Amino acid sequence: MMAIIRRDFRSYFSSPIAYVLIGLFICIMSLFFVDSLNAGVAYFTSNFISSMSFMLLFIVPILTMRTFAEDKKSGTEVLLLTSPVRLSQVVLGKYLAATGVFLVLTAASLVFPLVLLIYGKPDGATLFSSYLGFVLLGMVFTSVGIFASSLTENQIVAAIISFVSLFTLTSFSYIGSYMGGFIGKLLNRLSFMDKYYEFSAGIIDITSIIFMLSFAVVFVFLTVRILERKRWSQG
Amino acid sequence: MIEIQNLTKDYGRIRAIDDVSFTVGKGEIVGFLGPNGAGKTTTMNIITGFISSTSGSVRVAGYDILENPVEVKRHIGYLPEQPPLYPDMTVSEFLDFCADLKKVTAREWKNQKKDIMELVKITHVSHRLIKNLSKGYKQRVGLAQALVGSPDVLILDEPTVGLDPKQIMEIRKLIKALGKNHTIILSSHILPEVSAVCDRVIIINKGRIAAIDTPENLSKKLSDFSRFTITVAGPESKVREILEGVEGVKDVEISGSPGEDETCFIVEADKDSDVRRPIFNQLASAGYPILELKSMNLSLEEIFLQLTTTEVKEVV
Numbered sequence: 297m298m299a300i301i302r303r304d305f306r307s308y309f310s311s312p313i314a315y316v317l318i319g320l321f322i323c324i325m326s327l328f329f330v331d332s333l334n335a336g337v338a339y340f341t342s343n344f345i346s347s348m349s350f351m352l353l354f355i356v357p358i359l360t361m362r363t364f365a366e367d368k369k370s371g372t373e374v375l376l377l378t379s380p381v382r383l384s385q386v387v388l389g390k391y392l393a394a395t396g397v398f399l400v401l402t403a404a405s406l407v408f409p410l411v412l413l414i415y416g417k418p419d420g421a422t423l424f425s426s427y428l429g430f431v432l433l434g435m436v437f438t439s440v441g442i443f444a445s446s447l448t449e450n451q452i453v454a455a456i457i458s459f460v461s462l463f464t465l466t467s468f469s470y471i472g473s474y475m476g477g478f479i480g481k482l483l484n485r486l487s488f489m490d491k492y493y494e495f496s497a498g499i500i501d502i503t504s505i506i507f508m509l510s511f512a513v514v515f516v517f518l519t520v521r522i523l524e525r526k527r528w529s530q531g
Numbered sequence: 532m533i534e535i536q537n538l539t540k541d542y543g544r545i546r547a548i549d550d551v552s553f554t555v556g557k558g559e560i561v562g563f564l565g566p567n568g569a570g571k572t573t574t575m576n577i578i579t580g581f582i583s584s585t586s587g588s589v590r591v592a593g594y595d596i597l598e599n600p601v602e603v604k605r606h607i608g609y610l611p612e613q614p615p616l617y618p619d620m621t622v623s624e625f626l627d628f629c630a631d632l633k634k635v636t637a638r639e640w641k642n643q644k645k646d647i648m649e650l651v652k653i654t655h656v657s658h659r660l661i662k663n664l665s666k667g668y669k670q671r672v673g674l675a676q677a678l679v680g681s682p683d684v685l686i687l688d689e690p691t692v693g694l695d696p697k698q699i700m701e702i703r704k705l706i707k708a709l710g711k712n713h714t715i716i717l718s719s720h721i722l723p724e725v726s727a728v729c730d731r732v733i734i735i736n737k738g739r740i741a742a743i744d745t746p747e748n749l750s751k752k753l754s755d756f757s758r759f760t761i762t763v764a765g766p767e768s769k770v771r772e773i774l775e776g777v778e779g780v781k782d783v784e785i786s787g788s789p790g791e792d793e794t795c796f797i798v799e800a801d802k803d804s805d806v807r808r809p810i811f812n813q814l815a816s817a818g819y820p821i822l823e824l825k826s827m828n829l830s831l832e833e834i835f836l837q838l839t840t841t842e843v844k845e846v847v
Contacts, residue, residue, distance in 0.1 A: 299632045370615065371611060379629075380602075382601065
């Protein structure tokens with residue numbers, strides 16, 4: 297599994313994709329950052345990091361879209377699946393590699409709070425919990441992206457599927473509050489965005505951490521199932 | 532080393548392979564021969580655990596592919612039709628990755644890597660990116676990948692396709708050399724290639740095995756015998772006795788039992804004597820009705836024809 301993590305992680309950086317995505321992300325966020333400086337330090341943790349999460353809606357689908365499509369195209373899927381490695385290890389390896397790239401992106405974005413720490417006095421604890429929420433959210437997003445890429449051989453389609461599913465998943469609490477009733481309640485319960493907002497408000501709740509991690513686990517597991525089913529399929 | 536039993540694979544309503552059974556002994560080189568679309572790749576994909584079968588069983592080195600896939604995969608090196616390579620890696624990086632993936636220990640790998648690269652003659656390109664290599668070199672790197680971890684069994688899907696004649700000769704020589712230490716299954720749609728390299732040939736057509744034998748015997752059979760499949764309702768041993776008693780019949784083999792009390796035989800007979808009438812008469816008088824009687828010659832010859840003409844086309 298380590299082999300797969302290493303190779304995939306390196307391949308993100310041997311092609312322009314990781315650089316372009318991270319560069320683009322930092323560029324756009326800088327614009328937001330300048331804006332948020334006018335609004336004060338408290339604004340930073342609550343709104344700035346939220347807009348970073350919003351950006352993830354676009355970044356993560358592009359990051360993950362080629363996860364399985366690329367292997368299918370180059371025929372290396374056969375290599376992975378005929379090696380003495382379990383399918384779940386292949387998927388997990390690929391997921392962790394993509395998560396690794398996301399963590400590099402997160403690390404790059406630390407430049408913003410660093411500027412704040414030098415020139416202002418942000419609340420360290422809130423900053424930490426916001427970032428924790430951001431990382432957990434990124435992990436959930438990545439798992440959904442990986443799942444979408446296992447559904448299709450076309451990278452563009454994979455990106456669109458993951459964007460749409462992420463968009464839908466993140467709007468669960470809006471949809472829920474409009475619908476009301478049992479379904480509304482259910483959607484509210486499932487909304488990881490609500491959990492995420494708790495983090496950016498400075499609340500670290502262990503159940504929220506577990507909830508978001510299990511969300512990621514479920515999607516990684518579903519990815520394994522999808523790929524497994526493809527091998528057994530009659531068509 | 533490899534035991535395949537009643538393997539069947541359906542793609543929707545299309546049966547890609549149908550009731551395929553054979554075994555391959557340790558150290559044997561077996562050729563899988565058949566026209567395009569005969570089911571060679573599908574069978575290989577199932578043996579290597581890349582896809583699953585609809586029914587039937589595969590055992591490699593004593594392990595079942597469904598019960599113990601990781602153990603089976605540890606014993607197999609697979610070169611698919613399209614060599615599985617990451618274009619953005621160098622040859623050396625890629626082989627390191629394969630070794631990692633196949634859990635070869637670092638110390639073992641240090642010695643093995645050099646040997647493998649020398650064996651397939653890629654040492655001088657080891658620091659080049661795979662995407663910049665020619666087709667012939669890509670094929671060699673693919674073969675090197677299959678050799679990583681020195682598996683007992685090598686499965687090579689059309690290893691010489693797309694290579695120039697000189698490279699083809701080299702690869703064939705290499706496969707022969709590898710056959711000393713490995714059990715090899717290779718597929719091809721070119722008859723002379725298989726007879727040059729293999730100890731035994733499995734001819735497969737439309738998903739069914741048409742013949743299994745040594746290359747020499749196969750060509751002999753083609754010229755000397757006529758072959759039939761015959762399905763008879765009646766007790767196996769009695770029917771067999773009668774069939775063997777018919778004048779002109781050389782060999783009787785049981786190929787399956789399609790229904791209760793029904794047996795399917797493959798009968799070989801002298802080319803000059805028509806044994807169909809006496810078979811009918813004798814079975815009829817014994818009270819065992821013939822359910823099906825079919826000449827196999829045509830199909831086998833057809834396949835051979837197809838195979839030999841492909842070679843001619845490709846060489847010219």
